[in-house]
Amino acid sequence: xxxxxxxxxxxxxxxxxxxxxxxxxxxxxxxxxxxxxxxxxxxxxxxxxxxxxxxxxxxxxxxxxxxxxxxxxxxxxxxxxxxxxxxxxxxxxxxxxxxxxxxxxxxxxxxxxxxxxxxxxxxxxxxxxxxxxxxxxxxxxxxxxxxxxxxxxxxxxxxxxxxxxxxxxxxxxxxxxxxxxxxxxxxxxxxxxxxxxxxxxxxxxxxxxxxxxxxxxxxxxxxxxxxxxxxxxxxxxxxxxxxxxxxxxxxxxxxxxxxxxxxxxxxxxxxxx
Numbered sequence: 305x306x307x308x309x310x311x312x313x314x315x316x317x318x319x320x321x322x323x324x325x326x327x328x329x330x331x332x333x334x335x336x337x338x339x340x341x342x343x344x345x346x347x348x349x350x351x352x353x354x355x356x357x358x359x360x361x362x363x364x365x366x367x368x369x370x371x372x373x374x375x376x377x378x379x380x381x382x383x384x385x386x387x388x389x390x391x392x393x394x395x396x397x398x399x400x401x402x403x404x405x406x407x408x409x410x411x412x413x414x415x416x417x418x419x420x421x422x423x424x425x426x427x428x429x430x431x432x433x434x435x436x437x438x439x440x441x442x443x444x445x446x447x448x449x450x451x452x453x454x455x456x457x458x459x460x461x462x463x464x465x466x467x468x469x470x471x472x473x474x475x476x477x478x479x480x481x482x483x484x485x486x487x488x489x490x491x492x493x494x495x496x497x498x499x500x501x502x503x504x505x506x507x508x509x510x511x512x513x514x515x516x517x518x519x520x521x522x523x524x525x526x527x528x529x530x531x532x533x534x535x536x537x538x539x540x541x542x543x544x545x546x547x548x549x550x551x552x553x554x555x556x557x558x559x560x561x562x563x564x565x566x567x568x569x570x571x572x573x574x575x576x577x
Contacts, residue, residue, distance in 0.1 A: 316387045316409035317441070321426060323361035323391060329461040330365050330424050332480040334372040336564060337420065337453060340468075342376030344449045345419060351379040354420035355412060357442075359384045363395035363405065369422065370403045383414060410441050417447035423454045424466070427498045435499045443471050455497045463495045467569065474499075474569040476550055483532040483563045489517035489539070503574045510572045517543055533561060540565050547571055 345352040354373055356366040366384035373380040384405040386392050395405040406413060412421065421442050427435055442452050448471070455466025455478075462482040468475050477500070479492050493504050493514055500510045517539070524538040540560050543549065548568040550556065559566065 314411065314413070316407065316413075317411045318358075318387050318409035318426075318438075319429065320388045321358055321360065321429060323388065324425070324459065325360035325362050325365055326460060327364045328368065329457060329459070330368065330422075330464075331372075331461055332464045332562075332564070333422065333424060333453060333455065333457070333466055334369055335562065336466075336478060336480065336559070337422065337451070338372050338376040339559065341420060341451050342373075344451070345373065345377035345380055347449070348377070348379075348419060350416075351381050352377060352420070353414065353416055353418040353447075354380055354382050355414070355418045355422065356382060356384045357410075357412070357421055357423040358426035359386055359391075359395070359405075360425075361391055361394075363398045365424070366395070366403065366405070367398060373420075374402070383418070385409070385412065410438055412442065412445040414445075417445055417450065419447050419450045421446065421450070421452045423452070425456055427454060428456055430498060432498055432502050435497075439469055439474070439499075443469055443473065446471050456495045456501075458495060463492050465492055465495045465497060465500075467497055467499065474573070476566045476569055477572050478564055478566040480562070480564045483536050486532065486536075486563075489521050490514040500572065500574065508575055510574075513547060513567065513572055516546060533563075536560065536563060 356369050359366045363384055366382055370382035381402045384395060385408045387409040389407050392405050392407045427438060446452060452469040453466050455464060457464035462485050464480045467477050481492060496504060504511050520539045520542040524535045527535040527538045537560055548571050550566045
């Protein structure tokens, strides 16, 4: 019997991104993941696997993700996945124990299901009506208890908005910023993920949320004399009276002090136009 022919390699799913990246760009997202998802990483029987999907032209974000997640669970292994083969080749010299790079896309070509997939600044170039299918594909690759974090930030990570999803779908939206550089909360609108950025118009929940956020920020202006952090904390406390913010206890306060606020996805989910 003649040998079976080798099947052709599967073509990665997705499109090449611009690849723009900078060291420390995703620190806010990384800190949040380590704090919120750290317990799930620690509960894993085997070494938990995290994916940095579409890390770009340089491997900095994957290297930093491994370093930050290992503060939460030292066994964590990170795999950087890129659809552009040249970027994978350029990243290979940075491989070490617990960090490797592979060629692929939204199919996430790994033998095991990861406990985390982070896709930052990847879906920005896609059409809004493509997002749901990508989310569904990526969530289907998650291990039980896994998390998908998908969002957008500016070039140096001062402003960042991301959606957290489990295998069942989207859970929360987090807004994170460098407080000293914030004029008003709605400045974060330019960094809304693709699922929400075109929905920041009157009549849509995310527009109403940002409007209320700005109003609470303006009302908290007297606290500015105590610093931007105190003004932010007062703003978020007032906002929590009308919006379902997560973590309103001591853990929530700790996240708020980092310049973050997280709201349930159901409160911001796009309506039908």
